[in-house]
Amino acid sequence: xxxxxxxxxxxxxxxxxxxxxxxxxxxxxxxxxxxxxxxxxxxxxxxxxxxxxxxxxxxxxxxxxxxxxxxxxxxxxxxxxxxxxxxxxxxxxxxxxxxxxxxxxxx
Amino acid sequence: xxxxxxxxxxxxxxxxxxxxxxxxxxxxxxxxxxxxxxxxxxxxxxxxxxxxxxxxxxxxxxxxxxxxxxxxxxxxxxxxxxxxxxxxxxxxxxxxxxxxxxxxxxxxxxxx
Numbered sequence: 378x379x380x381x382x383x384x385x386x387x388x389x390x391x392x393x394x395x396x397x398x399x400x401x402x403x404x405x406x407x408x409x410x411x412x413x414x415x416x417x418x419x420x421x422x423x424x425x426x427x428x429x430x431x432x433x434x435x436x437x438x439x440x441x442x443x444x445x446x447x448x449x450x451x452x453x454x455x456x457x458x459x460x461x462x463x464x465x466x467x468x469x470x471x472x473x474x475x476x477x478x479x480x481x482x483x484x
Numbered sequence: 485x486x487x488x489x490x491x492x493x494x495x496x497x498x499x500x501x502x503x504x505x506x507x508x509x510x511x512x513x514x515x516x517x518x519x520x521x522x523x524x525x526x527x528x529x530x531x532x533x534x535x536x537x538x539x540x541x542x543x544x545x546x547x548x549x550x551x552x553x554x555x556x557x558x559x560x561x562x563x564x565x566x567x568x569x570x571x572x573x574x575x576x577x578x579x580x581x582x583x584x585x586x587x588x589x590x591x592x593x594x595x596x
Contacts, residue, residue, distance in 0.1 A: 383526075411584065411585075413585075418572075418590070420576070420588055421527070426584055468585075471581050472517055472578070473529065474519070474529075475526055477526050
């Protein structure tokens with residue numbers, strides 16, 4: 378069955394730097410990949426969707442890449458702020474989620 | 485306001501009792517989902533439904549049941565057969581299975 382992996386260790390970065398989160402998948406070729414943000418005790422909130430024929434997508438300070446050869450998506454937050462601290466989840470099509478990576482941005 | 489509503493936010497039950505979690509949406513979405521989330525873990529799919537009167541098992545359907553009699557509603561029953569039911573349950577809906585999903589606020593179920 379398909380497997381989706383995100384770095385389970387928290388990512389700690391300084392305010393103003395670029396945060397880069399990784400999502401790897403195996404045994405599958407998704408047509409779409411989505412990224413969500415989840416704050417403690419709340420439901421995830423949709424951020425970006427990228428299709429297999431798109432290499433890159435941007436939304437304000439967010440950028441997502443999708444490399445179907447490497448079976449990997451990278452999620453970037455530029456000029457990070459403490460308010461960006463949250464858990465970020467990637468999801469394959471049919472909404473199969475990874476375990477998420479917790480991002481902590483410190484001043 | 486359009487949205488997806490889960491109730492209640494907190495639920496306590498005694499072991500051996502069945503309990504039903506409510507999920508209602510007024511977004512006119514065809515697809516609805518139930519996930520379970522344990523502390524420090526990602527979302528695991530319990531059941532999903534792409535259309536009224538039809539639903540499919542996800543990765544961890546054992547001990548759970550659902551119904552989809554109306555487009556707006558997708559209740560989840562946690563049965564006594566579920567060995568470890570204490571968890572955070574999330575319901576979501578989307579226009580179709582390959583579009584962005586909208587999540588409810590979640591129900592934290594504690595079985596004692």
